[in-house]
Amino acid sequence: MAEVVLLKTKGLTRHFGGLKAVENVDFQIKEGEIRAIIGPNGAGKSTFVNLLSGRIKSTSGSVEFAGEDISRMPAHKRVRKGIAYTFQITNIYGSMSVLENICVAVHNRLRPSLLSRNHVSEDDIEAEAAEAAKTVGLGDRLEEVAGTLAYGHQRLLEVAMGLALQPKLLILDEPTQGLSDSEIANFKEVVREVNKTTTVLLIEHNMDVVMTLAEQITVMERGTVLAEGTPDAIMNNAAVQAAYLGASA
Amino acid sequence: MSIHNKKLFLLCLATLAGLFVLQFLLSDYLVLAFTRILILAVFAMGYNVLMGYTGLVSLGHAMFFGAGVYGAGLSSYYLGVSLPVAFLAGILAAIALSFLIGLLALRTQTVSFMIVTLMFSQAAFLLILYFSEFTGGDQGLTLPTSARSFSLFGLEVDMTSDVARYNLALTVFGVVLLGLFAFTQGPVGRLLVAVRENEDRTRMLGFDTYAIKLLAFTVSGGISGVAGALYGLMFGYIGSAFAEFKISIEALLFTLVGGPGTLLGPLVGTGLMTLLIDRLSGVTTAYLIVIGALLIVVTLWFPTGILGTLRDRWLPWLK
C-alpha cells in the first residue's frame, strides 16, 4: 500500500500575546503511524495538537486532513471528520457514570443529527460504549460515577471516549500521566490494538512508552520542531540530548 | 423504542393519577390553587429544561411566559379566534421569540447570559407598557365572554368552571410532563446534561454545542409560552404583570427549591412555594423576606433542591 499522508500542517503558528507557543511548524503524519511528540514542559506540544483539533485557533498557517484544508473548520466538525482529542488534564463528565460518559461519544458517531429519528437505539449506543470501556479495562466499572474514579481510571476513561469515536486520527495528550506500571503496560497494548485501524499521535513524557510504541518521534522545543526521526536516531541526536533529554534529567 | 428510566416513568404516571384524584378531596379554594400550581409548574418545567438540565441560568423567562399570554390573549381579543387557535398562537409566539432571543443571548455565557436575558425581558416588558393602547398595559385586558368557553372534538369546555379548569390544566401538565420525559430521559437529554457538565468536552466529542443550547433554549421558552397562553386564556385576563421581572424570579425559585435537573422538581417547588406564599401573604405583608431567607437556606444547604437531594442520597434515577 502506498503511504498516504493523513495530516499535514504548513507554517502552523500560534502566539499568545508576545509568546510564540507554536511557531511555523511544518508537520506530516502518515496513515497508520504511531507518532510521538516529545519536548520539555512549555515546548508547545499541547498547543500544537490543540491547533490540529481546532480547540485553539491558529494565528497563521494551515492544517490539511485527509486531503482537505480544515484550517477554518470549527472543532466539532473536525471531530466528525475523524480527529479525536483526549485532554491532557482529565476532562470528563464527573457526575455521569462511566457508561454515560462513553455513550455521549458513541452517540455522536451513531446519531450525528440532533433531532434525527434514525433507528439507532439507546441499547446499541450502550453496547458500543460498553465495548470501548472493556478495551481500556474499565469493563467492570460501567455504573461507577466518573468523578469518583481513581485518577488513573479517569485517564483511561478519557482514552475510552476517544476510542468510542472510532477516529481516523487519535490524539492522546500525556495519556499515561498518573497511571501505575501495570496500567501503563495495559495502555501500551490498547494503543497497539487501536493502531490496527487508527493513526495515533501521542504526546508523552514517559520515554519507555515512547520508545516501545512510536515509529517516528517529533521533538518540539520553544514552539518549533527541533528534530524528527526514528527512536534510535532521536536518542542519538546531539541537539535533542542537549535540549530535552539533558534538561529533563 | 424502549423506555429508559422506567422507575421515573412510573412515578410520573402515579403523580398524574394522584393529581387527578386530588380534585375530589380538596376544597373549591384549593382546587383553584392547584389549578394555578399546575400551570405555573409547567412554566417552571420549561425553565428547568434550560436551567436544570442544560445549566444556563436565565433571568428573562418572564418574556416567554408573557409571549404566551399575549400571543394567545391578543389573538383572542382582537381577532376573535377560538380558544384552541389562540392557545396555539401563544405557543408559536413564544417559540419564535425564544428562538430569536436564543440566537443572540447564547453568544454570551454565565453572568453576561443572565444580564442579557434580563435586558431582553425588561425591553419586552417596557414594549408592552409603551404600546398600552394595544396591549392594555398594566391595566390589562379582560377577554370577552365569547372567549370564556370553547368546544374541541365535540367537547364543550366552560372556562368559568373550576372543575373544567383544573382538568384542563392537568391535561396540559400531563402532556408536557410526558413530553419532557421523552425529551430529557433519552439521548438528547444526555446531551443537555453533557453541555451542562462540560461544554468543552462535549464540543470535542463532535457536537455543535451552540445548536444544543439553542434547542434547549427554544424548547424551554416554548414550554414557558404554553404555561403563559394557558394562564391568560383560562382566567380570561392578560396584563403586563405577567411579563414582570418577578415572574422570571418565580420560575428560578420554584425550580431551585424543587430540584434543578429533576423532572418532577418544578412541580414540587411550585406547589410548596405557591402554598407557602399564599399562607404567608395572609399573615404578613413582609412575606417576601421569608421567601428570601428560604432561598438563601436552599442555595446554601440544599443546592440541588428537594428532589435533587433525594436523588443524590437515595434515588439516583430521580432525574
Ligand SMILES: Nc1ncnc2c1ncn2[C@@H]1O[C@H](COP(=O)(O)OP(=O)(O)OP(=O)(O)O)[C@@H](O)[C@H]1O
Ligand atoms: N491559553 C494560553 N494563554 C497564554 N499562554 C499559553 C496558553 N496556553 C499555553 N500557553 C503557553 O504556551 C506555551 C506552550 O504551552 P503548551 O501547553 O503547549 O506546552 P506543552 O509542551 O504541552 O507543555 P507540558 O509538557 O507542560 O504539557 C507555554 O509557555 C504556555 O505557558
Ligand SMILES: [Mg+2]
Ligand atoms: Mg501539554
